Amino acid sequence: MRRVLTYFSLAMVVLIVAVAPAAAQDTTFRWGAFGNPVQLDPALVTDGISLNVTNQGCEALASFVGSTTEVEPWLAESWTVTEDGLTWTFKLREGITFHDGTPFNAEAVKWNFDRWRLTDHPQHLDEEGQVYEYYEAQFGGFDENSIITDVQATGEYEVVITLSQPIGAFLNNLAMSNFQIASPTAVEAAGAAYGTPEVGYVCTGPFKFVEWVPDVQVVMERYEGYWTEIPGNITRIEYKSIPDSAARFAALQAGEIDGFEQPNVEDIPTIESSDNLYIVYRPSFNTFYLAFNYRIQEFRDPLVRQAISLAINREAIVGAFYNEAAVPANTMNPPTIAIGFNPDVKTPYDPEKAKELLAQAGFPDGLSEVHVLGLDENGNVTDEVVETIPVRLYYMPVVRPYNPDGEGIANAMAADLAAVGINAEATSAGDWSTYLSERSNGNLLGLYQLGWTGDNGDPDNFIGYFFHDVDKPLAREGFYQNAEVAALLQQARALTDPATRDALYKEAEAIHAAGADRVYIAHGPVPLAFSKRVSGWVPSPFGKELYKYVTLG
Amino acid sequence: MSKYIIRRALESIPVIIGVSILVFLLLRLIPGDPAVAILGERATPENVAAIRERLGLNKPLPEQYVIWIGNLLQGDLGNTVRGNIPIANELRSRFPATIELSLVAITLASVIGVPMGIISAVRRNSVVDTTTMFGALLGVSVPIFVLGLLLIYLFGVQLKLLPFIGRIDSSIELETRTGLFVVDSILTGNWEALQNTISHLILPAVTLFTVPLAIIARITRSSMLEVLNQDYIRTARAKGLGERPVIFSHALRNALLPIITIIGLQLGTLLSGAVLTETIYSWPGIGKWLFDSIIARDYPIVQSVTLVVSLIYVIINYVVDILYALVDPRIRVA
Numbered sequence: 001m002r003r004v005l006t007y008f009s010l011a012m013v014v015l016i017v018a019v020a021p022a023a024a025q026d027t028t029f030r031w032g033a034f035g036n037p038v039q040l041d042p043a044l045v046t047d048g049i050s051l052n053v054t055n056q057g058c059e060a061l062a063s064f065v066g067s068t069t070e071v072e073p074w075l076a077e078s079w080t081v082t083e084d085g086l087t088w089t090f091k092l093r094e095g096i097t098f099h100d101g102t103p104f105n106a107e108a109v110k111w112n113f114d115r116w117r118l119t120d121h122p123q124h125l126d127e128e129g130q131v132y133e134y135y136e137a138q139f140g141g142f143d144e145n146s147i148i149t150d151v152q153a154t155g156e157y158e159v160v161i162t163l164s165q166p167i168g169a170f171l172n173n174l175a176m177s178n179f180q181i182a183s184p185t186a187v188e189a190a191g192a193a194y195g196t197p198e199v200g201y202v203c204t205g206p207f208k209f210v211e212w213v214p215d216v217q218v219v220m221e222r223y224e225g226y227w228t229e230i231p232g233n234i235t236r237i238e239y240k241s242i243p244d245s246a247a248r249f250a251a252l253q254a255g256e257i258d259g260f261e262q263p264n265v266e267d268i269p270t271i272e273s274s275d276n277l278y279i280v281y282r283p284s285f286n287t288f289y290l291a292f293n294y295r296i297q298e299f300r301d302p303l304v305r306q307a308i309s310l311a312i313n314r315e316a317i318v319g320a321f322y323n324e325a326a327v328p329a330n331t332m333n334p335p336t337i338a339i340g341f342n343p344d345v346k347t348p349y350d351p352e353k354a355k356e357l358l359a360q361a362g363f364p365d366g367l368s369e370v371h372v373l374g375l376d377e378n379g380n381v382t383d384e385v386v387e388t389i390p391v392r393l394y395y396m397p398v399v400r401p402y403n404p405d406g407e408g409i410a411n412a413m414a415a416d417l418a419a420v421g422i423n424a425e426a427t428s429a430g431d432w433s434t435y436l437s438e439r440s441n442g443n444l445l446g447l448y449q450l451g452w453t454g455d456n457g458d459p460d461n462f463i464g465y466f467f468h469d470v471d472k473p474l475a476r477e478g479f480y481q482n483a484e485v486a487a488l489l490q491q492a493r494a495l496t497d498p499a500t501r502d503a504l505y506k507e508a509e510a511i512h513a514a515g516a517d518r519v520y521i522a523h524g525p526v527p528l529a530f531s532k533r534v535s536g537w538v539p540s541p542f543g544k545e546l547y548k549y550v551t552l553g
Numbered sequence: 554m555s556k557y558i559i560r561r562a563l564e565s566i567p568v569i570i571g572v573s574i575l576v577f578l579l580l581r582l583i584p585g586d587p588a589v590a591i592l593g594e595r596a597t598p599e600n601v602a603a604i605r606e607r608l609g610l611n612k613p614l615p616e617q618y619v620i621w622i623g624n625l626l627q628g629d630l631g632n633t634v635r636g637n638i639p640i641a642n643e644l645r646s647r648f649p650a651t652i653e654l655s656l657v658a659i660t661l662a663s664v665i666g667v668p669m670g671i672i673s674a675v676r677r678n679s680v681v682d683t684t685t686m687f688g689a690l691l692g693v694s695v696p697i698f699v700l701g702l703l704l705i706y707l708f709g710v711q712l713k714l715l716p717f718i719g720r721i722d723s724s725i726e727l728e729t730r731t732g733l734f735v736v737d738s739i740l741t742g743n744w745e746a747l748q749n750t751i752s753h754l755i756l757p758a759v760t761l762f763t764v765p766l767a768i769i770a771r772i773t774r775s776s777m778l779e780v781l782n783q784d785y786i787r788t789a790r791a792k793g794l795g796e797r798p799v800i801f802s803h804a805l806r807n808a809l810l811p812i813i814t815i816i817g818l819q820l821g822t823l824l825s826g827a828v829l830t831e832t833i834y835s836w837p838g839i840g841k842w843l844f845d846s847i848i849a850r851d852y853p854i855v856q857s858v859t860l861v862v863s864l865i866y867v868i869i870n871y872v873v874d875i876l877y878a879l880v881d882p883r884i885r886v887a
Contacts, residue, residue: 044637050636432590
């Protein structure tokens with residue numbers, strides 16, 4: 001036995017000494033992602049990891065400016081729109097080629113739009129399981145449901161897009177990663193395999209796809225034929241999948257990666273005090289909220305809702321659970337949004353006032369049980385009490401930038417509520433998929449946590465996304481109904497003048513807040529950790545950071 | 554013997570069919586579905602219904618099952634729900650990673666655990682026995698993620714001696730033939746890759762082998778103790794046989810059955826994917842993949858991978874049974 005152990009130890013030592021990790025090339029940027037991409041065809045995916053990869057190599061007609069939510073022309077050089085907001089003419093940049101040598105022109109742009117919107121397009125392939133979720137969400141659907149009704153190549157570098165109704169967020173939509181233009185030749189050649197590990201993406205951007213080994217890494221290399229200057233010096237990107245957050249941090253410390261997203265809050269001080277590492281915050285473009293299920297009879301009373309809003313100490317929650325750059329929220333739209341943020345809405349912390357309001361509402365001794373109202377066959381809430389249940393506060397089972405610790409925050413909220421006499425139980429509703437399913441069916445009977453991260457910088461994708469159709473009670477929104485809010489949001493959605501839209505969104509926020517229709521808690525910026533050899537990082541509110549700006553020392 | 558082998562093989566078929574039905578139904582019993590998981594915070598009843606339809610999830614369950622099995626029999630494992638990527642391709646790259654790590658871990662655990670158990674049994678209640686069994690208890694008690702992160706910080710971050718991300722450095726080119734990188738490196742004579750692959754294997758294998766090592770050592774010890782107390786051992790000693798033949802020829806062979814069983818079971822468990830170890834070491838195996846797929850309700854992946862894993866489990870049990878028969882001829886007759 002002793003001999004076996006001796007040999008084993010000797011073998012370990014020999015191996016350990018023989019195999020020190022090799023240093024990588026200087027201009028290779030290694031990013032530690034928390035998972036594997038789903039697919040590399042941006043038209044088909046919604047997850048941040050996949051889009052983070054395609055953003056390095058694919059480009060859309062428009063783009064967001066630096067760290068803002070403003071839109072600038074990109075593959076299109078300029079655009080004009082008719083007064084009715086229905087006909088958009090795009091002048092495209094000339095002299096651009098896709099990574100496979102296919103020329104970028106009006107035909108290629110038309111081909112991409114047709115592929116997304118027409119189910120009989122040979123490469124739409126929905127029968128084979130391709131899901132164009134964002135096209136459907138942003139443009140109303142496919143074929144006759146699509147708000148984009150026609151796309152024509154009117155010149156080699158001119159495209160005319162016709163809409164059935166004006167869309168206030170049209171340019172923001174076009175700047176989204178999901179509408180990046182792919183090489184028609186490459187998609188036709190690959191068919192349903194386009195975007196899979198065997199094929200990857202073929203676009204016009206600064207880095208072309210080289211290789212994707214599932215759960216290991218995606219490799220990209222600088223595209224020498226790129227149409228404009230690349231500000232940074234990266235020649236190769238290794239986008240590594242490192243699912244464990246402690247392992248990502250260790251990898252950064254060991255020099256195996258150059259950066260990663262969302263270090264644990266408790267690791268941030270170590271990073272900030274390190275000689276070799278530093279933190280950058282992505283401006284927060286998200287909102288964490290506590291929603292009421294309006295099938296609870298007591299929650300239909302604005303006094304009770306206001307009492308709950310006043311009872312929750314947002315400052316304390318943000319201080320205890322979030323990173324230092326987070327801020328308490330008063331509204332659905334975050335302060336970083338280009339239009340539609342209403343700074344006049346304030347939601348103070350005032351437990352004494354909360355107790356007063358509860359007493360006024362008829363609950364001087366507080367609230368421990370609530371009554372569930374029935375539903376009629378049309379999904380409307382009736383007056384009939386069908387069940388009496390404890391006050392439940394459902395918490396999210398996953399970590400999100402807007403919610404770093406669902407259960408911890410739920411317990412803190414429950415303690416705040418208990419201080420004014422509301423005995424709420426922090427409650428689990430199962431795993432994430434179950435939670436979402438229960439939420440969208442209106443089954444989270446109580447208070448429940450959820451949040452949102454904006455996709456395109458427009459308020460129509462923020463407050464508008466949730467409440468434009470609450471002129472009827474929606475199970476998805478906890479049977480919330482506010483026709484006034486819905487009308488304002490629908491009006492704003494179909495206008496193109498930013499100033500008019502801004503005023504409408506602010507008004508909608510004010511009405512929504514007056515009844516404490518929902519309780520907004522926090523906006524949480526995402527921290528990013530880097531090695532000091534990385535400079536030039538431009539943080540993006542959507543996480544759409546481009547490595548072309550990065551210089552490696 | 555051949556009759557026994559055939560009979561055991563036939564008995565495996567209903568097990569596989571049973572597993573396929575069970576997995577198919579269980580997946581659909583848990584709340585939430587792929588459409589909800591794809592949509593995330595965007596899940597509205599209308600969006601969910603539209604995607605369910607496109608994915609064929611609104612068809613009756615028996616029809617869905619028949620479609621799946623029909624494709625399976627034609628060798629088509631289907632495509633992932635998220636990303637629409639052929640599962641067979643994904644499995645081909647991930648499964649060898651799990652097999653390689655599992656085999657290394659189980660080999661280490663057996664090579665060290667069995668002698669540990671024998672020595673403990675022979676020198677019962679000695680310092681060696683107490684120390685070994687305490688070590689074994691520690692092995693099963695220390696959580697994998699604690700051990701894994703400790704090893705990473707010690708050997709990866711502080712000493713910078715061993716890599717802890719993935720299977721091989723991306724700067725090293727290795728022509729893959731079997732997918733088992735150690736084997737591929739040897740087959741292609743790529744010694745740099747061999748060295749690199751082994752260095753990547755050390756920390757995850759050490760993390761992974763602690764539990765099987767402890768279990769194998771304890772089972773070996775108790776099995777040996779039981780045999781050593783038998784009359785025939787006393788007889789052997791009374792005949793004047795030396796300690797070595799008594800222990801190895803008489804005791805060990807009779808003590809082997811439970812040891813083989815436990816090694817087989819442990820290997821089966823490792824092959825079904827060591828989720829924690831794979832996660833901590835960014836090991837691109839099937840454990841983490843399966844786990845993520847359950848969370849994402851990616852039915853086709855979960856169904857196909859579970860089926861493949863249970864097939865492997867059945868094969869291992871089959872091999873263990875045959876080994877039984879080889880070790881103990883009485884079993885063939887029974």
